[in-house]
Amino acid sequence: MKNIKEIENIQELLSELPEFKYQKELTKKLDTKKDDFTYETVLEIVLWKTNRFADIDPDLILKINELRVEYNEVLADDILIKLLESKGFDLPMASTFLRFINPNYFQIIDQRVYRLLYGENLNIPFSQPKKIELYKKYLIDLKQVCFEYEISFSESDRILYLLDKHPEVNMEQKIKY
Incomplete structure (x- = not known):
């Protein structure tokens, strides 16, 4: 490992540096x-x-607020697609936004809740259509579990997160991020 005093051609290297483009x-x-x-x-x-x-288009914010007023599946799908296309978003972040938009229809896809539902770690696919398919299946399965065990769907991400951490459940299991 070199420190700055060990770089012989530092001025040359400094003159060749690209523009700082981070965020x-x-x-x-x-x-x-x-x-x-x-x-x-x-x-x-x-x-x-x-x-x-996150870099979100102002039009998307308008759509998000529209969905908060009244649920519409076509609009919800469009918002999910747009969120997944936005910088700084993958499925967990997009699902978090959707959950805060309307918790009666959406919940956060989370490692802990996922492993409680399926008994395996969450592996998010690369392709956008497969992410959407995974999330929709997750919501259907989560609703079924909530119905079966009398868990409030609107709070299920939080309830099942805590259940997964319970000493008698998966507390000792490490989460793979």
Whole structure:
């Protein structure tokens, strides 16, 4: 491992460095911020550092709010597709958004809940259609389990998460992320 003092041609290497493009838009926004920091600023910095800043089209936010008012399966499918296409989103994050949009129809797909349902680790497929298929099957199976064991579907992600952590269930099992 080289430290900076051991690099003989440092000036040459410095002149060849590419433009810093990490989280380009957010970096620019944070670099040029002149007003007071807010809680939102703090969250943006945390998301910048963890590379989890989501880039969502304003039209998608309108659709999300529309779905919050009234459930529509076609609109829900469109939102799921758009979320999966957005930077910073994979199925767990997209399902988290959907769950907060309407917990009566959507729940978070989670490693712990998944292994309680199926007895195996969650492996998220690469292709978008397979992710959607996996999530829809998960919701159907989750609803069935909730009906069978008299668990509130709207709280099932939380209830089953806690059940998986129970000392008599899977507390000793490591989660594979």
